[in-house]
Amino acid sequence: MLRLTFLLRRREDMSRQDMQRYWFEEHGSLVAGHSRTLGMLRYVQVHTTDDDHTRLPGRRGQMEEPYDGVVEVWWESKQAMIEATRSEEGRKVDQMLREDEKNFLDLKRSVAWFNYEYPQVNPTPENVVATERSSLVKLYFPLRHLDSLTFDEAQWYWRTHHGPVIRRQAHGSGIVRYQQVHRDEPDLTDAINRSRGSETEPYLGHAEVWMDRSSMGNPTPENRAASKRAYEDEANFIDFSRSTMFLAKEHVIIDRR
Template identity: 85%
Template structure:
């Protein structure tokens, strides 16, 4: 399954609340109405919360400012996506969506990439969603790798070394679900960013973690030890200053699975 991650920064003249309202009420309906034409399997809006995100990095130090949200789109396969979006109707719909994005997104400061998921802590059925009314939140961690590593080396370490570190301590960390989402399909990624005028370098990928707020407020000794081990291993492949971290809520707009 192919996935698109689109990190969004709002236009400077909009508040986050106004931007998210337009995105959900207006743009979300527009995407939903054209989802079949685009071959979209699933479309989720991930809205950044009003939490104090400056506290999240902890010992990681200074990180990039949080984005205002993330658009997530899934297709059954790369071939299905290419066939649908490059058809005459698909190109027309993309033009309509891009024109509407300009009403609320600062496209030059936003960035997208195509990727594939590598589930790490993944209970079944896969129905954990950090909805607006639940106590669940989804931690978004778009990350860039150390310059001393190639993309392939960093993704290999992330998948084969860091993944097991987190899996072993998931229970003590309060993690309900954890996925690594690795950037891929460089030609498609370059094309979508070019079409939207992005000036931002795509990330290596992102980690996403679902947690319950009730387990975050009063960290246990196990939580603290797990956080320390996670950070120590992250430092082997992540450039923290060029990465970001923020809490979000999910709005499932389309789900044809």
């Protein structure tokens, strides 16, 4: 299954609240109405919360500012996505959506990439969602790798070494679900960013972690020890100064899986 991640920054003349409202009420309806034309299996809006995100990095130091939200789209396959979006009708819909994005997004400072998921802590059925009314929250961690590593080396380390580190301590960390989402399909990624005039470098991928807020407000000794081990291993492959993290809530608009 192919997935799109699109990190969003709002226009400078809009508040985050106004941007998220337009995105959900106006743009979301447009996407939903044309989702079958575009071959979408699932479409989710991930809205950054009003939490104090400056406290999240901790010992990671200064990181990039949080994004205002994330678009997530799934297709059955790469071929299914290409056939739908490059059809005559698909091109018309894509053009219409790109024009509407200008009403609420700073497209130069937003960035998208195609990717594949590598579940690490994954309860079944896969129905964990950090809805607005749920006590769950989703931690989004878009990351870039150290210059001392190649793209492939960093993804390999992340997948084969860091993944097991987090899995071993998931219970002590209060993690409900954890996925690594690795950037791939460079030609498609380049094309979608060119079409929107993005001037932002895509990330290596992103980690996404679902947690209950009750495990975050009053960390136990186990929580603190797990966080320390996670950070120490992250430092082996992540350039924190070019990465970011933020908390968010999920709005599932379309789900046909």
